[in-house]
Amino acid sequence: MGEFDLIARYFTRPARQAVLGVGDDCALLAPRPGMQLAISSDMLVQGRHFFADVDPAALGHKALAVNLSDLAACGARPLAFTLALALPQIDEPWLAGFSAGLLALADEHGCELVGGDTTQGPLNICITVFGEVPAGQALLRSGARAGDDIYVSGTLGDARLALEALFGHVELPAAALQAARQRLERPTPRVALGLALRGIASSALDVSDGLTGDLGHILKASGVGATLDAAAISQLLAARAWFAAGGSQFPPELLHQCTLAGGDDYELAFTAPAARREAVQAAARQAGVPVTRIGTVDGTPGLRLVDGQGLPLAQRPASFDHFGTSQ
């Protein structure tokens, strides 16, 4: 099987919304009048973003999910994506699994594969995703204002916990590991929430490298500071329930590490004026995902963590950096 058969068999489907899909020099998209095109690109590398033995269907899902998560963070509706794929060799069962996982998530979001590239090389997956958002309505990192509430969607830290367990740093009950691993390997992009938050959130991003590090980007872009309630945040680790059920306490240091700086959460962190609390909760109900208020934006530069009593937390764990150095 050559390059062109591979593309035809696993990655070519008729264009639906796109003017032109896979098979020419370029794909053609026709954005609707008044719409801006939101674009994001993520590259996944074996050993850095996934294990060599990961289920290919899960990898296909995740490769697109992390890109859809960026569209969600901007409040953009997914339209299409391109896939560039370097493969050590043509492994048909792997390709069948990968494309099935990829295209299932794509179909769920009406996001069609319109082009890309395949080549031989160390396994590398690069997806570029396109969404549309009405002009001026994109959720940006730069809109947070002093006095805004800070929220995060869903749960936090379970993906990191799964990683720690897979590395043998912590032991989890089998069912807890399975649930956490699902969060690591099959993240859910919060597309519906991003859309529902347009006109409500003052800023947003997706939590991919760890909550505090990622929130730092909002603070920097908005020229503000923030105080976060670490106690409220530590409640967001789903796996805590397994420890509570077994009568044991979750190791506190690991709890902070996972929830504050875990990485791979793909939840939305966002800010909204305090006057919009009801609108935020209505958006969350509409999108079918809980959101939790975790802090407040203020005018003092920097990010402060306080415990349940409002006392400063001594140490802040480092966020994930793709070159292995702490930020």
Add this chain to the structure above:
Amino acid sequence: MGEFDLIARYFTRPARQAVLGVGDDCALLAPRPGMQLAISSDMLVQGRHFFADVDPAALGHKALAVNLSDLAACGARPLAFTLALALPQIDEPWLAGFSAGLLALADEHGCELVGGDTTQGPLNICITVFGEVPAGQALLRSGARAGDDIYVSGTLGDARLALEALFGHVELPAAALQAARQRLERPTPRVALGLALRGIASSALDVSDGLTGDLGHILKASGVGATLDAAAISQLLAARAWFAAGGSQFPPELLHQCTLAGGDDYELAFTAPAARREAVQAAARQAGVPVTRIGTVDGTPGLRLVDGQGLPLAQRPASFDHFGTSQ
């Protein structure tokens, strides 16, 4: 230096045409009314597309050039691109060279870097490029009709010849090698020609994997066949002049291999009605690149090569396939 410093130092410049550039979850483009967005993505892998010791500035140039070449083939005007980059380690001199070569070509075409990704991993460069083309005016592979002329721009085969010389399969005078190597390492995307051919060419693509294999895509998409003049095509190897000057003949088999199936040419191959010959030449003059008529589209499926006397050429060299098998 971490991921974010790297992006800030080498790949962040203020957005010009884009609504939003590097630094948020997504970039935002606002296509003009009546315009379609042309999108193409190419992934370059060390050992497959370039040598480990290639000049990083040339590599930066080429990584964008091969993508701009796809826009050229569609008659699209370059707007913006994203860059995803996997690097074994942060090597600042390499990054400085790479980004200089990349951004110089980007500036030449008014094509701005709006986003992307960086990560640690085996060297891999994935660029996705965006251009605009008036609705319905994109040059496609599917428009060739029986009776159309077939053209190719510029010169053919010198990139492949450089590769053969670098592998030690052929010996070239130093100046000839230097010229051929320039074609391999710093291809010129024929953007102006693609724009000038809108409304004139009936089909087009860029020659990246070898002329005959690539033309096969046009024939298949258009449901036609073609006859090519191998003698006219063999004139298009620029390096022939060096051999002629030295009084020696270029090895005929290598000549056909390089011009008919060389790869890495990044010239435009296109078809146009015979009635538009003057318009084609006017477009070529406007774009400042010669185009040569090399054959005719007909209704008989398949691609036939004839020599200067119109007699069939016995053997057709195989095109390049990114998984190393012949097509």
